[in-house]
Structures are given as C-alpha cells and as structure tokens.
Amino acid sequence: MATADPETDGAYAELLDRVERIENVGNAAGVLYWDQQVKMPDGGTPARSKQLSALQTVRHDLLTDDAVGDLLADLESQDLDDEQAAVVREIRRQYEREVEVPGDLVEELSETISEAQQAWREAKEEDEFETFEPYLDRLRELHVERAEYVDAEKDPYEVMFEEGEPYLPLSTVERIFDELREGLVPLIEDVQENGADIADDAFAGEFDPEDQEALCRDALDLLGYDWDRGRLDTAPHPFMSGTQFDARITTRFHETDFVDPLTATVHEFGHATYQLGLRDDAYGTPLGDSRSSGIHESQSRFWENHVGRTKAFWERFLPTVKERFPEFEDVTVDEAYEAVNQVFTDNLIRVEADELTYHMHIILRSEIEQEFVGGDLDVSEIPGRWNELMDEYLGVVPETDAEGCLQDIHWSSRFAGFQNYTVGSVFAAQLWATIEEELDDPEAMIREGNFGPIREWLTENVHRHGQRYTTDELIERATGEPLTAEYFLDYVTEKYETIYDL
Structure with a gap:
C-alpha cells in the first residue's frame, strides 16, 4: 500500500x-x-x-x-x-x-x-x-x-458506459465497432459460402457433469490456477468474483458439449489471473483494484482464445481429454483444433459463439440497450427486436426467449457493459502481438505447458498496476500504441482463412 x-x-x-x-x-x-x-x-x-x-x-x-x-x-x-x-x-x-x-x-x-x-x-x-x-x-x-x-x-447511456470503462470514450468503441463490421462481415460470409469442411463434430457425444468438472480442473491445474486463493463452482451464467486473496470462478456444464464448459472455465481463469495478479500490499486501494471492465475482459479473452483455442494448447491438452473421455482416442490435434474453432453459422448463444460471430452478438445487444435506455424501444418490444437483429446479423432466429433476449444475466444489473467484451478481445490480440515480440516463442511455451512466463508478462505489464494508469495509458504502456482493431482483424483473418482453406 x-x-x-x-x-x-x-x-x-x-x-x-x-x-x-x-x-x-x-x-x-x-x-x-x-x-x-x-x-x-x-x-x-x-x-x-x-x-x-x-x-x-x-x-x-x-x-x-x-x-x-x-x-x-x-x-x-x-x-x-x-x-x-x-x-x-x-x-x-x-x-x-x-x-x-x-x-x-x-x-x-x-x-x-x-x-x-x-x-x-x-x-x-x-x-x-x-x-x-x-x-x-x-x-x-x-x-x-x-x-x-x-x-x-451527458447522455445517460454514455454515463452508464463510463461506469465500467471510465477512460475509454464511447466514441472510440463505436469506431472500433464500425471497423469490426467492415472486416468481420465479409470474412464470416466467406467462411459460410466458400469455407472447406472441417472436423466440427470431432467431440460429439454425451458427457457426465462430474467428468466435465474433472476435465475443467485438469485445465486449471495445467494453466496454474492458485487453488489456495480460488475455487471452481457452477452457476447459471459463468463469472469470476473476488479479490487478489480470493478469486473464485464458476462454469456450467452441457450434456452434449464439454468444449463450451472447458473454454468458459479457461475464460474465467483469465479473469481470476488478473485479480490474483493485483498487488497484495495495495488491497483496499485503487492500486489494488482492476483497471476497468474492458481490461478485465482482455485477460479472459486472452486466455480463452490466444491460449485455450490454439493448436499448441491442444497438442498439450488433448491427451488429458482422451484420458477423461477414451471415446476420443482417435481424434487428432488438427481435428481438435478445428472443432474448438469452428464458425457457427446457426449459433444463438453469445457465450458459445466463435471468435468471429461473437462480436455480432455484442453489437446486437449494444444497439438494443441503447434504443431501450434512450426510450426508443419499449420493454415489451425487446424480444421482437432481438429476433429481428439476430436474423439480420447472424441469419438465425431463436425459437424461445430463453435462447434469445433472456440468455444473458447482464440486464438484471446494468446496461452499457457488453461493449467491453469486444474491447477485451481487441486488446487481447494487441497484447498477444506484443508478447510474440517480447517473449521467445510463446507458442512453444504453450505447447510445453510452460505458462509461467506468459502469466508473469501479463502481471508485470497489466495486472500489478491496478488503477495507477488510465485505460489509454495502460494500453500504451503495455503495447506501445493506442487501442486499435488492426491486430484483432489480422489475427482472425489469418487464423480462419487457414482453418477454412480460403
């Protein structure tokens, strides 16, 4: 302190x-x-x-x-x-x-x-x-x-946005959204129309929740979760809660899908790693508190996507999956990699979405809540508006509100927070590009299960600062430049053009 x-x-x-x-x-x-x-x-x-x-x-x-x-x-x-x-x-x-x-x-x-x-x-x-x-x-x-x-x-919606992201103007986020629309929509269409077939059913089956939980704990052990300062439980919507002394994570299980609970657990591990990386001696002060929602989300998206969805990670983790689920003994690393990175052309659920369509889910929610908060949309019109935008942006319409406008917990507490998921993804890609320059072969580290140097780099450049720097200052100190969508668009374009042989 x-x-x-x-x-x-x-x-x-x-x-x-x-x-x-x-x-x-x-x-x-x-x-x-x-x-x-x-x-x-x-x-x-x-x-x-x-x-x-x-x-x-x-x-x-x-x-x-x-x-x-x-x-x-x-x-x-x-x-x-x-x-x-x-x-x-x-x-x-x-x-x-x-x-x-x-x-x-x-x-x-x-x-x-x-x-x-x-x-x-x-x-x-x-x-x-x-x-x-x-x-x-x-x-x-x-x-x-x-x-x-x-x-x-100020516009009330902008005030609400500043609650979770105080130093990143909403106008900057809206500019990034425009860049993502321009870059992602044609890429998604290209994947849907011209993409090669991939092993999207490599992990098909039914899975006992206890076996899924054991696999999630295996992943947390591999990544280096501090069980002395954390725990894993289940909740209707996965989340992380706590301090640098007690950072608890939750996930949820699906009878026919173990990949989503696994990636959700890795996602929440990223949140917990940030929380546990804050200074112990600054507890109770802004120096011992996380910078913002967007920065927090960058850590979860980093671990979920730039680590947990990489081929290097599956080279390391696939043998563990086979131990828990012997029926996948013949699944190859390439098939596993394709399965966890498939682009869902008919996915209704945000937290189960791939890296491309995910952001269309975010844009949809942001537009609806801006209309609702601004008084242009009555509460009773939300389900219909949701379905309309799902059809426009993702080409699919939910049959139930449980799969539609009721799927997220967020509106039961606040508005103007969904944008930070996209801010986090964009910053995560920028961080990964910097790590590739500053660490010696981070992909090899992932392949070898040597996650310590990556965690330490993030702690040194992001976590330990708490709120000492404003959001824009922290981003520039960590990566050498302001927040930009360039690295994210380059990353997903190269990744998915390769996976789908475009």
Whole structure:
C-alpha cells in the first residue's frame, strides 16, 4: 500500500483508511452476490436483496461523507508522488460520481437488482419474458435517474458506459465497432459460402457433469490456477468474483458439449489471473483494484482464445481429454483444433459463439440497450427486436426467449457493459502481438505447458498496476500504441482463412 508523505499532514493516510473501509464493504457485498448465484436457495432472495441493499447504502454513505470531500480538497494542493496522485484521482472520480446521487436511490437500485436477478433466473428457466419484464423496465428507470444525477449534461447511456470503462470514450468503441463490421462481415460470409469442411463434430457425444468438472480442473491445474486463493463452482451464467486473496470462478456444464464448459472455465481463469495478479500490499486501494471492465475482459479473452483455442494448447491438452473421455482416442490435434474453432453459422448463444460471430452478438445487444435506455424501444418490444437483429446479423432466429433476449444475466444489473467484451478481445490480440515480440516463442511455451512466463508478462505489464494508469495509458504502456482493431482483424483473418482453406 502506498504510504503518506509527512507533508500531507495525515490527510492522505486518513483518506486511505476511509477508502479501505469502503472497499471492504463492497467486497463483502461481492461475497454475498457470489453466494446468491452459486449456493443460496431460491427462497433466500427477499432477505438477500435487503442485505445487499444495506451494504451498498453503507458504501455509498461512506464514500460521499463530507469528510471525504474535505480530504480530497486538502490534497489538491499537496505534493503527491505518482502512486498517491493516482489513488487520489480515482477516489475523486468515485466521489464526484456518487456525491449527488441520493442514498435512497442507491438503496432502491441495489434491492431491485437483487430481485431482478432472481426474476431473470426464473424467467429463463420457464421461458417467460413477462416474468422479467417489469424488473427490467424499472431498472432502466432507476439507472437513467442515477445517470442524470451523476452528469445531467451527458447522455445517460454514455454515463452508464463510463461506469465500467471510465477512460475509454464511447466514441472510440463505436469506431472500433464500425471497423469490426467492415472486416468481420465479409470474412464470416466467406467462411459460410466458400469455407472447406472441417472436423466440427470431432467431440460429439454425451458427457457426465462430474467428468466435465474433472476435465475443467485438469485445465486449471495445467494453466496454474492458485487453488489456495480460488475455487471452481457452477452457476447459471459463468463469472469470476473476488479479490487478489480470493478469486473464485464458476462454469456450467452441457450434456452434449464439454468444449463450451472447458473454454468458459479457461475464460474465467483469465479473469481470476488478473485479480490474483493485483498487488497484495495495495488491497483496499485503487492500486489494488482492476483497471476497468474492458481490461478485465482482455485477460479472459486472452486466455480463452490466444491460449485455450490454439493448436499448441491442444497438442498439450488433448491427451488429458482422451484420458477423461477414451471415446476420443482417435481424434487428432488438427481435428481438435478445428472443432474448438469452428464458425457457427446457426449459433444463438453469445457465450458459445466463435471468435468471429461473437462480436455480432455484442453489437446486437449494444444497439438494443441503447434504443431501450434512450426510450426508443419499449420493454415489451425487446424480444421482437432481438429476433429481428439476430436474423439480420447472424441469419438465425431463436425459437424461445430463453435462447434469445433472456440468455444473458447482464440486464438484471446494468446496461452499457457488453461493449467491453469486444474491447477485451481487441486488446487481447494487441497484447498477444506484443508478447510474440517480447517473449521467445510463446507458442512453444504453450505447447510445453510452460505458462509461467506468459502469466508473469501479463502481471508485470497489466495486472500489478491496478488503477495507477488510465485505460489509454495502460494500453500504451503495455503495447506501445493506442487501442486499435488492426491486430484483432489480422489475427482472425489469418487464423480462419487457414482453418477454412480460403
């Protein structure tokens, strides 16, 4: 943890003490959220929503206390070192975004989110959008109201986007989306119309959940997951939750598909690796917290795609798959590689999508939520609009809302977050290009199961900085240039033209 300069007259030290209490309250809420998704019985929702609401209100009250504002004002004229200045910058940003938001709004929003998540689970299980509809509509009203308190001069959707990605303008992300549309759509069409046949059914079969879990644990062991600071569980929607001392991951299993749970586990491992790579001595301060949603997603997409979907990884891991599932004894590395990288021409589910069509799922969701938040789309029109855009962008229409607009948990808590999945993919490709230049044959490291140098490079260049640098500064420090879609487009073009013999 950064220490105070005596010349600050204790103001910095007192600010750190207050911030650590604020962070601890937030982290405690995170554990309750994890329990709600993983262990809590369905009937626990009424109490849990009150508990989470109380913690969020306490956190808000601690952050917006007049004393915090006074300390920030005192520190404006102090001579701070770079780390201290970064801590104050981040706390000031949080304070200024929260201080005008009424506490009762914070409490109602938190309680509604908790209730909405249970309603979403029930709606998805029963394929009844109407169950979720009133919660979704109320959440939109509350989030818009909150955004107007934060910054009445900005579009509410932009304010919401800045919540998870504070230093990367939405206009930059929209420019990247335009570049991806231009590059990905013709590539997807080329694969669909002219691509050679590949071994897309190499792993067909039915699989016991216990065997799938054992395989996921094998993968985590190989990658170097720290079981002393983590655990693997199941949840309706895979996620990671925790701190640098306790980073838990979840996955889910499918009766006829072990590849999706495996890649989801590797994805969440990437999130956990970032969390565990944060500085232990900076816990409770912005220096010990992750930079942003987009940077976090870059780590999960890096491990899922640039490691877990490579031929080198399957050269190493395929023997383990055969041990767990002997029926695949005759599957070759090339067949395994093609199977885990097939382009799905009829896929309905975002988290099961390939690297190409995945981003059309993201663009679809971003457009719908912008229309909904902006008041141009009624909540009752979401299923129809979803199906319309699925047909336009992906050429497939879901038969149920459970496979359509109810498939993701995200709208039960927030809006303007899907863009960060694409930001993460783009940055992950940029990171991989840099690693290829700076490490000696990283593909050989993957093939040999020697993941330590890759983890260490990411920790040194991304994880350990916490929030010391803004998003754009961190990207340039890690890769030497601003965020660009160039590396991602080059990567997927070369990869899929090779796989599909285009």
